[in-house]
Amino acid sequence: MDKIRIVDKEFRLLVSSDKIQESINRLADQMNKDLKGRNVFFLGILNGAFMFVSDLIRRIDLECQISFLKLATYEGSSSSGSIKRLIGLDEDISGKTVVILEDIIDTGFTIDSILKQLKGYGPRDIRIAALLFKPDSFDRDSRPDYIGIEIPNDFVAGYGLDYKGYGRNLKDIYVMNDKL
Numbered sequence: 001m002d003k004i005r006i007v008d009k010e011f012r013l014l015v016s017s018d019k020i021q022e023s024i025n026r027l028a029d030q031m032n033k034d035l036k037g038r039n040v041f042f043l044g045i046l047n048g049a050f051m052f053v054s055d056l057i058r059r060i061d062l063e064c065q066i067s068f069l070k071l072a073t074y075e076g077s078s079s080s081g082s083i084k085r086l087i088g089l090d091e092d093i094s095g096k097t098v099v100i101l102e103d104i105i106d107t108g109f110t111i112d113s114i115l116k117q118l119k120g121y122g123p124r125d126i127r128i129a130a131l132l133f134k135p136d137s138f139d140r141d142s143r144p145d146y147i148g149i150e151i152p153n154d155f156v157a158g159y160g161l162d163y164k165g166y167g168r169n170l171k172d173i174y175v176m177n178d179k180l
């Protein structure tokens, strides 16, 4: 289906399931080459990355561990931005190569905050993989190490990503139709 409705908005198809799977194949090939012989710890960011992680990981033939973490947002009454604290990481990542698996990187604020906190756990190094990347919105110095698909700076849902909590179950990725 090319057009769908999620809650109160119309969305249209942006990235088909086939194209998603193709780009995940490519990312897995790259990682299998780059990270050969390393002690790898894949860390998925919930909720959005659950589908990406499950499709990617079955194509990885490295000796590795897989876990997830979640971000808890605190709105400080006087602070300008929101602080995101990591919750759920109870494994030891010290000395390991950590690969963060994110559904989407937009401005880069979230991934920056994750990076700063993870460095405190003493990993050997940290790499960032994002299924989707919005280059026109990203305002940080360094791009993710692994990028699945670059997309325009518009709101998307499906394949793990939600709009108002819905749409995560869709196998394709849809973009919000704002020109109505």
Ligand code: IMP
Pocket (backbone or CB within 6 Å): 048, 102, 103, 104, 105, 106, 107, 108, 109, 110, 111, 154, 155, 156, 157, 161, 162, 163
């Ligand atoms: P950033 O901090 O601006 O990079 O935004 C990252 C987070 O915002 C992601 O982990 C998503 O949860 C959410 N996000 C950003 N863009 C979208 C989108 O187009 N659809 C759904 N969620 C998004």
Ligand code: MG
Pocket (backbone or CB within 6 Å): 045, 046, 047, 048, 049, 103, 104
């Ligand atoms: Mg997310």
